[in-house]
Amino acid sequence: MASQAMEDYLLAIYRLEDLGRRPGTGEVAQELGVSAASTTAMFKRLAQEGLVSYREYGGVSLSERGRALALGLIRRHRLAERFLTDLLDLPWEGVHEIADRLEHALPPEVIERFAGLLGEPRTCPHGHPIPTRDGRLPYIEVRPLGSVEVGETAVVALVEERDAALLRHLGELGLKPGARVRVVEREPFDGSMRLECDGREILVSGRVAGAVAVHA
Amino acid sequence: MASQAMEDYLLAIYRLEDLGRRPGTGEVAQELGVSAASTTAMFKRLAQEGLVSYREYGGVSLSERGRALALGLIRRHRLAERFLTDLLDLPWEGVHEIADRLEHALPPEVIERFAGLLGEPRTCPHGHPIPTRDGRLPYIEVRPLGSVEVGETAVVALVEERDAALLRHLGELGLKPGARVRVVEREPFDGSMRLECDGREILVSGRVAGAVAVHA
DNA sequence: CTCGATTTTTAGTCGAGTCTAAAACCGAGT
DNA sequence: ACTCGGTTTTAGACTCGACTAAAAATCGAG
Numbered sequence: 001m002a003s004q005a006m007e008d009y010l011l012a013i014y015r016l017e018d019l020g021r022r023p024g025t026g027e028v029a030q031e032l033g034v035s036a037a038s039t040t041a042m043f044k045r046l047a048q049e050g051l052v053s054y055r056e057y058g059g060v061s062l063s064e065r066g067r068a069l070a071l072g073l074i075r076r077h078r079l080a081e082r083f084l085t086d087l088l089d090l091p092w093e094g095v096h097e098i099a100d101r102l103e104h105a106l107p108p109e110v111i112e113r114f115a116g117l118l119g120e121p122r123t124c125p126h127g128h129p130i131p132t133r134d135g136r137l138p139y140i141e142v143r144p145l146g147s148v149e150v151g152e153t154a155v156v157a158l159v160e161e162r163d164a165a166l167l168r169h170l171g172e173l174g175l176k177p178g179a180r181v182r183v184v185e186r187e188p189f190d191g192s193m194r195l196e197c198d199g200r201e202i203l204v205s206g207r208v209a210g211a212v213a214v215h216a
Numbered sequence: 217m218a219s220q221a222m223e224d225y226l227l228a229i230y231r232l233e234d235l236g237r238r239p240g241t242g243e244v245a246q247e248l249g250v251s252a253a254s255t256t257a258m259f260k261r262l263a264q265e266g267l268v269s270y271r272e273y274g275g276v277s278l279s280e281r282g283r284a285l286a287l288g289l290i291r292r293h294r295l296a297e298r299f300l301t302d303l304l305d306l307p308w309e310g311v312h313e314i315a316d317r318l319e320h321a322l323p324p325e326v327i328e329r330f331a332g333l334l335g336e337p338r339t340c341p342h343g344h345p346i347p348t349r350d351g352r353l354p355y356i357e358v359r360p361l362g363s364v365e366v367g368e369t370a371v372v373a374l375v376e377e378r379d380a381a382l383l384r385h386l387g388e389l390g391l392k393p394g395a396r397v398r399v400v401e402r403e404p405f406d407g408s409m410r411l412e413c414d415g416r417e418i419l420v421s422g423r424v425a426g427a428v429a430v431h432a
Numbered sequence: 433c434t435c436g437a438t439t440t441t442t443a444g445t446c447g448a449g450t451c452t453a454a455a456a457c458c459g460a461g462t
Numbered sequence: 463a464c465t466c467g468g469t470t471t472t473a474g475a476c477t478c479g480a481c482t483a484a485a486a487a488t489c490g491a492g
Contacts (some may be wrong), residue, residue, distance in 0.1 A: 005449060025470055038450055040471055045448085057457065057470060087303075088329040098323055105321040107314055113304040221479060241440055254480055256441055261478085273440060273487060 002051065004104045007073055008032060009042050010051060013062055014070035024059040071131040076111050077103040078124035078131075083114045085125040092125045092176070093167035126167070127158025127177030127213075142213035145181075146191050146206070153182045154214035166211055174198040175212055218267065220320045223289055224248060225258050226267060229278055230286035240275040287347040292327050293319040294340035294347075299330045301341040308341045308392070309383035342383070343374025343393035343429075358429035361397075362407050362422070369398045370430035382427055390414040391428055 002010070012031040016023035023031075029039040047054040051066035062070060080102045084095040112133070115121070122138060123129050129138040142157045156179045159170055170176065174197050184201060185194040191206025204212075218226070228247040232239035239247075245255040263270040267282035278286060296318045300311040328349070331337070338354060339345050345354040358373045372395045375386055386392065390413050400417060401410040407422025420428075 003448075026468095034449095035451060036470065037452080037472080041449075084326070088326060088333070090325065090329065094325075098326060101321045101323075105317045107317075109306065109310075110300070110304060110314060113306065117304070219478075242438095250479090251481060252440065253442080253482080257479075 002049065002069060005042070006046060006049070006051070007069070007104055009039075009046060010062065010066055010070045011073055013052065013060055014067070014074070017062060022059045022061055028060070068135050071135045071137060073103050074137075075131040075133070076106055078128060079111055079114045079118070079121070080106060081124045081126070082118050082121050082130075086118055086121075091168070092171060093164040095125065096161050096167075097164070123158070123177065124161070125177075126161040127156070128161065141216040143216045145204075145209045145212040145214055146193070148181075148183045148214060150183050150186050153180060155180050157213050157215045159213070160211035163211070166208065169208065170212070173202045173204065174200075175202075175204070181214070218265070218285060221258070222262060222265070222267070223285070223320055225255075225262060226278065226282055226286045227289055229268065229276055230283065230290070233278060238275045238277055244276070284351050287351045287353060289319050290353075291347040291349075292322055294344060295327055295330045295334070295337070296322060297340045297342070298334050298337050298346075302334055302337075307384070308387060309380040311341065312377050312383075313380070339374070339393065340377070341393075342377040343372070344377065357432040359432045361420075361425045361428040361430055362402075362409070364397075364399045364430060366399050366402050369396060371396050373429050373431045375429070376427035379427070382424065385424065386428070389418045389420065390416075391418075391420070397430070 009028065009032065012028050013023055016027055016031060021027075025036050025039045025043065028043075029036045032039070043052065043054045043060050046052040046060070046066070050063055051069065052060040052062055054060045077099045080099040081095045084090045084098060085092050090098070115133075121130060123140075127140075129140050131137045140157060145154070145156075148154045156175055156177050158177055159175065160166065175181070179197055182196040183193055184196055187193065187206075191209055193204050193209055195202050195204060225244065225248065228244050229239055232243055232247060237243070241252050241255045241259065244259075245252045248255070259268065259270045259276050262268040262276070262282070266279055267285065268276040268278055270276045293315045296315040297311045300306045300314055301308050306314070331349075337346060339356075343356075345356050347353045356373060361370070361372075364370045372391055372393050374393055375391065376382065391397070395413055398412040399409055400412055403409065403422075407425055409420050409425055411418050411420060
């Protein structure tokens, strides 16, 4: 039905919509590392297929069908990640990229077997919620790690998943979803922090802290 | 490196070479359900990449690299099938088609995890040998089920894997690799047979018998 | 050894998806 | 209200992989 390229665009649009804005040509182009001209062309194809509504010079927004398709892809992607880490024991910093290819190739029956085998997990290994079979995305209330006050304790909810080097670092630090952290010290200037996590003290820069969210 | 389309051609060429001949344009075209003109064009691309040697009007043969690539794909395909049946419990008549898509998307690390998890299986669920990591294809000596004499006992080695309806039927009959069968009666005219298999008597047509091979 | 049938290749087109360069448009500031 | 800068769209081209129709080459039968 929808080609792999179309699916990639739908996902990019979904991600950008999720940040609140109505994504324009340039944003989507940048998100996918593709020229603006290509993006305009694809917007037309997607509109043709009824997957987005598109106004010239006015950006796109996903239609009901487009959103459903995107959520299905995200379900596939995150269940595949879960499978790769939990059952295949692959490192969590590598599975995102693999799942990016698998999400286009795995048929629903395989995905649902994954879900069953893994005990219907609610989140991917990086803590992001997995859309349900019927296309709803469970809401998880989070706040930035940087907003946790000194002395407070919080539980890691999710981490930014697109940067493998960062993920490896977070893994070494023990900053994975479910980890309980206590803020020992916080530097307001650049947002870097000292945390206690897993019984040891770790140092995180503002940039690293920005990639981590805790349960609200 | 090689596109999905190229990989499909390499596999088709491999299969045809395996039957003894040096495949020509027409054969490959038919194998893939594609026009002869497209096949000529692809032969040139493959030759360009050094994956086949191609003579005009003279067919193709896989180069060393081409053969290695094809064997790698077959390894991926068959391990994926094993995974789908053994770990995901999907029906054996459906996994071939799924594996046809997965073989292009599964990276080596995933494949090798499959192999480990499954105990380095030697064959796919339909009995076909799995190429080794270093690119050798274990040889299994077989002969047609139709050649087994009345009264003789044999063990099913492998079955034709490309026809889902046939596979479902074979599954219901219990004619899976490893099954021990005894020939009760054989009709020389059309090759149909009565077999004892799993303690019950089954009837197989010549066509069905032709899809089954037993250990020599 | 030639003629006709078959197979293969060429020629020309098409669609998807990409690009760059140029034109068109929008919106902010004067 | 106009102009300037940035964004978006158009125009034109390219690659890959497919197609059909026509030309060319090969093969087989007489």
